[in-house]
Amino acid sequence: MLKKTVLVVAALVLGLSAVAAQAAANFTIEGTNALRFSKEHLTVAPGEKVTIKLVNKSNLPASAMAHNWILLKADADPDIFDRAAMRARSDGYFPKAKSDEVIAHTALVAGGHSDTVTFTAPDKPGDYEYICSFPGHLAAGMKGVLTVSKSG
Numbered sequence: 001m002l003k004k005t006v007l008v009v010a011a012l013v014l015g016l017s018a019v020a021a022q023a024a025a026n027f028t029i030e031g032t033n034a035l036r037f038s039k040e041h042l043t044v045a046p047g048e049k050v051t052i053k054l055v056n057k058s059n060l061p062a063s064a065m066a067h068n069w070i071l072l073k074a075d076a077d078p079d080i081f082d083r084a085a086m087r088a089r090s091d092g093y094f095p096k097a098k099s100d101e102v103i104a105h106t107a108l109v110a111g112g113h114s115d116t117v118t119f120t121a122p123d124k125p126g127d128y129e130y131i132c133s134f135p136g137h138l139a140a141g142m143k144g145v146l147t148v149s150k151s152g
């Protein structure tokens with residue numbers, strides 16, 4: 001009986017440390033009227049649970065200044081993706097035909113609003129680009145890089 005209790009306690013301790021190792025990363029990113037993300041570089045661990053909150057602080061109408069946050073797979077071309085997005089106005093500038101090139105994305109956010117997305121970071125270390133696909137914003141520099149790194 002005592003032996004069994006010891007085993008259960010040991011299993012609990014191991015279980016807890018496994019949970020602690022599975023860290024989570026939370027970022028709040030603002031989209032600005034200057035067509036920039038307030039954070040242009042994020043670093044996370046492979047397989048980490050990542051939460052991105054995109055806040056649009058603009059007071060301009062949504063037709064003029066909406067933002068989204070789209071994280072692309074490593075082999076996706078941001079410029080080609082962006083050109084397809086431009087033609088997807090009725091879908092919030094999210095080109096559904098290219099959704100297989102996307103790791104995670106927020107909705108298109110109007111001024112004064114926000115949207116949050118949670119996803120699992122890629123297992124493969126490397127750089128992954130994120131963009132805003134509202135027409136003209138990527139070309140103006142509204143982009144950034146999420147680095148997946150074991151050294152975190």
Ligand SMILES: [Cu+2]
Nearest residue numbers: 067132134137
């Ligand atoms: Cu934008």
